[in-house]
Amino acid sequence: MKTFKHSTKPIVLLFPGGNETTHSNKIQTLCLSYLNAGYNDVFVCNQRGRCNTPFKTAQFTIPYGKYNEVHSVVEYINNSYDNRQILLTGDCMGALLCG
Numbered sequence: 001m002k003t004f005k006h007s008t009k010p011i012v013l014l015f016p017g018g019n020e021t022t023h024s025n026k027i028q029t030l031c032l033s034y035l036n037a038g039y040n041d042v043f044v045c046n047q048r049g050r051c052n053t054p055f056k057t058a059q060f061t062i063p064y065g066k067y068n069e070v071h072s073v074v075e076y077i078n079n080s081y082d083n084r085q086i087l088l089t090g091d092c093m094g095a096l097l098c099g
Contacts, residue, residue, distance in 0.1 A: 007040040010085040011077055014044045015070075017092025021046050030091065041081065045073050 012034045016027050022044045034042045070088075077086060 008084070009039055009041075010087040011081055012039045012042040012087050012089060013073065013077065014042065015088075015090035016044065016046060017090070018047075020091055026091065030089075039087075041084075043073075043077065045069070 012031075014027065014030060014034075016022070016024065020027050022028070027044060031042045031044065074086060074088075078084075
């Protein structure tokens with residue numbers, strides 16, 4: 001797996017709220033705010049079935065429980081970005097995933 005070393009600043013991993021996705025103005029504004037604050041790497045983790053992504057299983061992520069991919073996403077980022085610190089952040093229900 002290719003590793004990236006863009007910055008020494010933490011990576012931002014943002015989890016949108018229940019009705020938000022990467023296409024939402026609110027989430028795009030949050031991402032731009034982090035970038036403007038000097039964070040170079042900002043990721044958004046949409047929930048299953050959002051943004052027209054096909055399901056690989058017949059399960060939704062409601063209520064953010066049965067298929068909680070936070071661990072997998074963090075592990076992937078750690079492997080790809082040489083174990084840099086990750087700032088977990090979320091909007092509304094997405095913040096519950098960061099706990």
